Amino acid sequence: MTPARCMQPRRAQSATGDRMPLNIEPNIASPDEFYEALLAAHRDLTPDESQRLNARLVLLLANHVGDLAVLRDALDRARGSVRNRMA
Amino acid sequence: MAVDYQQLVLPYVPPARCGDVPGTRRPVIVVGAGPVGLTLAIDIARYGTTVLLLDDDDRLSSGSRAICFAKRTLEIWDRLGCGDGIADKGVSWKVGKVHVGERLVYSFDLLPEAGHRRPAFVNLQQYYVEGLLYDHARMQPNLEMRFKHKVVAVDASAAGARVTVETPDGRYDVLCDYVVACDGSRSPVRDMLGLASRGQTFRDRFLIADIRMEADLPIERRFWFDPPFHPHGSALMHRQPDNVWRIDFQLGWDADPAAEREPERVKQRLRRMLGEDTQFDLIWCSVYTFSCVRMEHFRHGRVIFAGDAAHGVSPFGARGANSGVQDADNLAWKLHYVVRGEAPDGLLDTYASEREQAADENIAHSSRSADFLTPKSEISRVFRDAVLCLAEAHPFARRLVNSGRLSTATTLVDSPLATPDRDSFTGAMVPGAAAADAPVTVDGKRDWFLRHVGGRFVALRFADRATPRTARVRDDSAPPPGQAFDTLPRIDPLLVAAPSSDSAHDKGALIDIDGMLAARYDAQPGTTYLLRPDQHVCARWRHYDAGALHAAAARAICNG
Numbered sequence: 001m002t003p004a005r006c007m008q009p010r011r012a013q014s015a016t017g018d019r020m021p022l023n024i025e026p027n028i029a030s031p032d033e034f035y036e037a038l039l040a041a042h043r044d045l046t047p048d049e050s051q052r053l054n055a056r057l058v059l060l061l062a063n064h065v066g067d068l069a070v071l072r073d074a075l076d077r078a079r080g081s082v083r084n085r086m087a
Numbered sequence: 088m089a090v091d092y093q094q095l096v097l098p099y100v101p102p103a104r105c106g107d108v109p110g111t112r113r114p115v116i117v118v119g120a121g122p123v124g125l126t127l128a129i130d131i132a133r134y135g136t137t138v139l140l141l142d143d144d145d146r147l148s149s150g151s152r153a154i155c156f157a158k159r160t161l162e163i164w165d166r167l168g169c170g171d172g173i174a175d176k177g178v179s180w181k182v183g184k185v186h187v188g189e190r191l192v193y194s195f196d197l198l199p200e201a202g203h204r205r206p207a208f209v210n211l212q213q214y215y216v217e218g219l220l221y222d223h224a225r226m227q228p229n230l231e232m233r234f235k236h237k238v239v240a241v242d243a244s245a246a247g248a249r250v251t252v253e254t255p256d257g258r259y260d261v262l263c264d265y266v267v268a269c270d271g272s273r274s275p276v277r278d279m280l281g282l283a284s285r286g287q288t289f290r291d292r293f294l295i296a297d298i299r300m301e302a303d304l305p306i307e308r309r310f311w312f313d314p315p316f317h318p319h320g321s322a323l324m325h326r327q328p329d330n331v332w333r334i335d336f337q338l339g340w341d342a343d344p345a346a347e348r349e350p351e352r353v354k355q356r357l358r359r360m361l362g363e364d365t366q367f368d369l370i371w372c373s374v375y376t377f378s379c380v381r382m383e384h385f386r387h388g389r390v391i392f393a394g395d396a397a398h399g400v401s402p403f404g405a406r407g408a409n410s411g412v413q414d415a416d417n418l419a420w421k422l423h424y425v426v427r428g429e430a431p432d433g434l435l436d437t438y439a440s441e442r443e444q445a446a447d448e449n450i451a452h453s454s455r456s457a458d459f460l461t462p463k464s465e466i467s468r469v470f471r472d473a474v475l476c477l478a479e480a481h482p483f484a485r486r487l488v489n490s491g492r493l494s495t496a497t498t499l500v501d502s503p504l505a506t507p508d509r510d511s512f513t514g515a516m517v518p519g520a521a522a523a524d525a526p527v528t529v530d531g532k533r534d535w536f537l538r539h540v541g542g543r544f545v546a547l548r549f550a551d552r553a554t555p556r557t558a559r560v561r562d563d564s565a566p567p568p569g570q571a572f573d574t575l576p577r578i579d580p581l582l583v584a585a586p587s588s589d590s591a592h593d594k595g596a597l598i599d600i601d602g603m604l605a606a607r608y609d610a611q612p613g614t615t616y617l618l619r620p621d622q623h624v625c626a627r628w629r630h631y632d633a634g635a636l637h638a639a640a641a642r643a644i645c646n647g
Contacts, residue, residue, distance in 0.1 A: 055470050056476070059477060059484065060481070
């Protein structure tokens with residue numbers, strides 16, 4: 001089941017042969033541990049505090065990635081999965 | 088005795104005493120005697136084209152207004168012969184400091200290298216700049232200025248332009264080839280033509296105050312986000328000459344402009360910032376909002392727009408007056424070549440395309456700063472605050488803090504007048520870039536490179552063994568086939584020699600005494616640059632090639 005709020009970004013679907021700079025293959029050695037840590041970081045926070053944490057997390061990780069093309073790709077995919085844009 | 092430029096009343100001459108001969112057609116009329124109009128009129132006059140400058144007022148800028156004048160602007164005024172007065176009177180600075188709350192989180196140096204004649208910025212009240220430009224304008228034989236001569240109508244067609252001028256003693260008409268409107272953000276000429284400047288207005292208000300105060304503070308641009316003396320807002324402090332300080336407070340959109348201008352209220356804010364015991368006099372204040380706007384086209388046939396009339400930005404990058412002066416720098420030589428019949432009218436279209444692109448760059452920087460200072464949405468504020476919070480302990484976040492990205496010379500990328508590189512180069516002096524300065528010596532005396540270029544096309548040649556003793560450009564080769572000399576601008580040769588080279592004793596050669604010129608231009612022996620009259624790079628080659636030089640020069644005046 002696809003959750004109602006999750007849309008498949010159109011660009012990703014139609015991107016056959018179009019190489020995306022963002023690595024979307026598994027890259028985290030212990031995915032369950034990461035997921036647990038992510039939730040743990042948010043534990044006991046109000047939604048407002050969680051939003052502030054997420055903003056800091058995005059900035060820290062974006063700097064680590066560095067490559068603007070990769071970041072733009074990630075932004076497009078993230079936005080596309082929230083709001084499916086017209087082609 | 089120094090002139091009090093704020094009290095200076097500029098001379099009004101009634102139309103009957105102006106000596107106009109009916110039916111005379113002037114090449115250029117400039118409307119508006121602010122920093123941009125004065126710069127443009129002086130520049131055109133110095134090229135040798137007569138120019139009439141009209142202004143509706145007889146006073147200089149009221150209040151300090153624009154105060155930060157950038158290195159490139161000073162270099163342009165140097166070319167016009169009035170840079171010293173302005174730079175000497177101004178307060179030089181190059182370091183900016185950004186505080187969050189009480190902590191200093193970020194410091195930037197706008198000119199971290201030596202070997203430049205001019206500093207990154209000088210701060211100087213706009214009325215001084217206008218006064219010093221006016222004093223210089225009065226000495227230009229080709230420039231006539233008329234104050235309290237207000238342009239009320241512009242009737243332009245393919246055949247020419249008729250400008251109707253209103254004075255206290257009645258109206259008169261003047262004919263001309265080109266009208267340049269430098270008449271400010273509310274440009275009456277723009278309205279007369281039914282044109283508009285469009286973009287976005289930011290929903291925020293700022294209080295700007297000038298105070299006189301004895302204070303022994305470092306000469307820096309100091310910026311605060313959320314300081315204890317002004318919670319939830321930003322504040323900016325700048326030093327000006329005469330012990331005058333500029334302070335800017337972000338008030339928010341809901342502030343009442345009339346109440347905020349009340350001197351007692353302003354002083355209360357200032358006391359919170361400066362301390363209850365600090366003595367100061369409030370000498371000027373204003374509440375403003377800002378927009379990032381531009382006209383779609385800067386040229387409309389015979390009417391051309393420059394400065395705030397053509398584009399507007401927030402004050403936080405000092406990109407208003409500085410970009411306007413660069414407009415003037417770009418336009419003056421083109422008007423001169425066109426009215427003299429030495430270049431086609433299409434050259435003026437490149438003023439529009441080059442400076443429209445520059446305006447887009449300035450607007451992009453200014454809008455980004457505004458989005459940081461005045462977040463437009465809740466999430467925008469969350470990210471802004473996250474950046475500020477991370478900045479103290481995380482170096483990367485300091486680079487994201489945006490309290491204004493300050494004006495630098497615009498590189499005219501994609502200029503139709505530039506010849507793309509054929510040879511391999513590195514560094515900043517790409518075709519379209521404004522020429523960088525460097526120390527040189529001439530006949531054994533210390534000098535600056537930029538004093539020797541500009542005002543004409545220059546072929547800058549870094550000496551090699553093949554360079555003739557007198558590095559002539561025009562005479563040592565035939566023009567390319569099918570290319571007549573009269574379609575080419577005059578090009579003056581300029582030889583640069585390393586201190587140890589054989590050419591170092593050639594008369595007129597610039598000696599690259601510290602090697603900085605070669606380093607900044609990525610030059611090797613034989614490297615040749617073609618520079619425009621406004622000192623922007625047209626083209627460059629690894630070896631001198633007369634044919635390529637002529638082709639690039641022809642292209643640079645739209646004859647290519």
